[in-house]
Amino acid sequence: MTVQSLDEIRDLAAQLRVDSIRCSTAAGSGHPTSSMSAADLMAVLQARHLRYEWQRPDDPANDHLIFSKGHASPLLYSMFKAAGVVSDDELMTGYRRFGSRLEGHPTPILPWVDVATGSLGQGLPDGVGVALAGKYLDELTYRVWVLCGDSETAEGSMWEALDKAAYYRLSNLTAIVDVNRLGQRGPTELGWDLDAYARRVEAFGCHAMIIDGHDLEEIDKAYLGVADTDRPTVILARTRKGRGFDEVEDREGWHGRPLPEEMAQRAIIELGGPRDLVVTGPSPDGGSPRVWPDGDVHLPRFEVGAKVATRLAFGQALAAVGARGHVIALDGEVGNSTHLEEFAKWYPERYFEMFISEQQLIAAAVGLSVRGYIPFAATFAAFFTRAYDFIRMSAISMANIRLCGSHAGTEIGADGPSQMALEDFAMMRAVYGSTVLYPSDATSAASLVAQMADRDGVVYMRTTRGAYPVLYGPDETFPIGGSKLLRSSPDDQVTLIGAGVTLHNCLAAADELGRDGIHARVVDLYSIKPIDTQALLEAAAATHGRLVVAEDHYPAGGIGGAVLEACNDAGHPVRIRHLAVSGLPGSGTPEELMAAAGISASHIAQAARETLSWLRQGGL
């Protein structure tokens, strides 16, 4: 059906409101009033401006629509009904129900949803990532439309997003801010001071338009106008929460509350009753994304025994993996430290500087993943904590992003604890579907970087600041989920388990123990999640259940926890002597700090000696 005239669009907007009310009342939860404020904005968009093939959500030329205010899901799903891709029955019986794809907040289980939202301040940063792909990689004319709430402009991440959008001149990005002036618990900071919003937006380099968000003509003109600027546009729409039903319109106390049945009936009557309009909006321009041809990947080869930092190996390996045209690098303004800049030397077109804004760094990766690119984002490992909410949400978005964190643990030395990732394994292991890697040498680091490119989900690698000897020849393989047995003999009395820098300490400890006639097995646990449970249990069995685990991480939830959990889950709990960073570190040399933390070679050797008195425990 053609919904084209403003009168028809007015009908569509009423339908979106009615359906938002109906589905949330039926579900007994949801945010109808936050949907009603934006219904006019979305009706005009859907009918006249969103260039989208609803039957072909994977069409690369499609516009993108992201609800950064994910709680307005009733409105989004009502749009899907109006597009003819979700039935009224599904909307009414599925919304927020168990097993339904119409979840409380949108997720990409739905083919028309790019990213999961619901943690405010993320949809716009994600949209920046999609728009980057459109302008610089796909080179297609699709637009990215992001519906934002006014409350979420209090999140710093929104300003990281606008800043980067302006920096990259993302004229293909339009944020539509539904300024309904009411947050969850009362008025927002800025209320209806649209000028205050506009000053901020303009100061951040974007084009601001102020409109009446319930005047269809104004809305239409604003959308037409976004094409005229070479900057990103932020449409600031003055709206009323609960618009269209007098009993709730612009009233406090109605956030996140469905209308009770009887009230819903009155609202539907006031809005002219239910409708079943089906809209065919404009079609995309068509076209195909630019082809970024794949070349052959030739990983760097390192000489055994040469001292090479794994962060350098990461950079060089990523530059090699960059032969694959879809690999993209994102820097958090530390590319000379993480060595991500090695990639930039070869592929400057696919290297994006995100400056010191880790939330936008991750969101850009998520947005690029939406368009099928293979993003690698790198910063100091400690600073991924800045973006943990984004990392958590990217798992719900089913995004495929690769993260590399350098300068981890006490090993970094003089810079002190603010720069030491000591919680990263706990944080990253907890993420749904994540992969956590910590190579000890350049060869394994390079091999794992190549595998990361093909790995789904959140894939994290920690690299080490200092240069340590290459342990493996270039033809060794390091499957994710595996481990390496570096030292072993039939006479092994104890197993030393390390990863990254502590693996080198384990090797030194094994040497020290060997001088005392104690045979120690050494396991390189480069894959922390998934973990090589079989190898751990075999080592336990071979060495009388005596395991020492050393890690440059705080005690809780790190490698020690991973070992205990894995063996327990396999039904074979083990005992470990666990060496982790026990106090709050300060500055010093890596050696001093690792010694103070209790994870040096001599601590490992001493711990191993202590295990010799253990009674046999654990193992297969």
Added chain:
Amino acid sequence: MTVQSLDEIRDLAAQLRVDSIRCSTAAGSGHPTSSMSAADLMAVLQARHLRYEWQRPDDPANDHLIFSKGHASPLLYSMFKAAGVVSDDELMTGYRRFGSRLEGHPTPILPWVDVATGSLGQGLPDGVGVALAGKYLDELTYRVWVLCGDSETAEGSMWEALDKAAYYRLSNLTAIVDVNRLGQRGPTELGWDLDAYARRVEAFGCHAMIIDGHDLEEIDKAYLGVADTDRPTVILARTRKGRGFDEVEDREGWHGRPLPEEMAQRAIIELGGPRDLVVTGPSPDGGSPRVWPDGDVHLPRFEVGAKVATRLAFGQALAAVGARGHVIALDGEVGNSTHLEEFAKWYPERYFEMFISEQQLIAAAVGLSVRGYIPFAATFAAFFTRAYDFIRMSAISMANIRLCGSHAGTEIGADGPSQMALEDFAMMRAVYGSTVLYPSDATSAASLVAQMADRDGVVYMRTTRGAYPVLYGPDETFPIGGSKLLRSSPDDQVTLIGAGVTLHNCLAAADELGRDGIHARVVDLYSIKPIDTQALLEAAAATHGRLVVAEDHYPAGGIGGAVLEACNDAGHPVRIRHLAVSGLPGSGTPEELMAAAGISASHIAQAARETLSWLRQGGL
């Protein structure tokens, strides 16, 4: 010595530069050029404007100086030398050395440092917290001066800070931005476009001043001018990185690099040689903080069996604890959901709305902690992930902050995974010196809230959305680090361990098992860190090593991990049957979602049955 005239101050600035060069060259690492750009700004401040009793850092009337650009620690420590509180010898032999208090980035080991910095974009938000204390709680005239870098303005948290500073009209806060135009790896986004910075600052409601950061007279006038406004001031100072030594001034490639010895010698000569000026700056206004008298705390009492959500108990208990005058509540715009607003009803003067900006929420708590207040910050548990970097840093700041996260786990139901904290235990347990609590009922929640007020470090409590029966009478005690045995008999065959909502599932499972004649012990593990290892081992010993742990959290690093780690560390590894959230949840009822996650009562009962075939393992 009097350093008062601009000529004398010029000498002082040269001294600060020389000492910054000397100490970093001696240490072999550090950021001299980032110190040199701000030396003039700090020399004028120290000599004429920073009202500070250097011998009495705890004087409540003192101004506060925070280096948000913590990497300029050579400059800060050189100021300490100029103040006469750090000797030249300490500076030269201590900086960045092991065991020294002059760490690579400032930490409050030093009595003149309020908060740890080094993760950029945090010092200014922390300063907002201190300024809030000054204006609204202490009611003293001290000023908060924050030296910021230009690169860190890319962090969204800086804009959260300016937004809140303006909202609360913190005229006692002055940010000094050292716009030296060079970041770590090259030019900043905005370079020397001071007008662009000013537009942003003004748009965010603060007073912007643009000055030449090397013109002592302009600097002095700017500092004098901050008193004339009722808004926070941001001084945008155009500076040159490495100022004062021609070989490095305004050149790329010198970030974070000490000058080689020979170069340092040339620089010192160019700067007029070493000096030993000692400065006495202005004195504070004096005065004492407003007294907030303590009343008696009468915790709410709950009837056993009544259904009360622990989030409501939290709010009511905090309102009771609010009788203590130093207790402050900070809301992330969800006070009606977390029930923090119960506190506001009684103590509106000590309730601060931080809107949806979780980073600033935590930073405000840190800042209040600096001034000895007892802050409680609350939001949905999932959204603390947004501020993990701030939480991590607050541990290094040795701040005492209390966090309450509501709406955790699959139990929240229809809202879906974006709102479900499923990583919070892993995240919070990993933090240095943290406490992690998860009460199951209103009585224990209230008791723990009262104890949180007196607990140091990062203290986190998770509360549950739904209402569940009160389990304990009002006179029970719940020491942090303890647990409760809710069901036990001499015939117990298996132990069920839960916390929060899963404790109720464990009780239901015990009932179900009881109907089959299986005696199950039930442990309420309300304290996850520290954890009651003794009780766990006793339970294991009493029930043939058969332990079932159920948690509404992803599998890695949560309660199961805590149990395994604790028993292992005690030398008595245990085997657990671990039930945690195994897939990516969607929407549904709490019951449906807990069943789908495998943590329902019937899953627990089934897991318990399976343990009956275990061979005896573990325990004391």
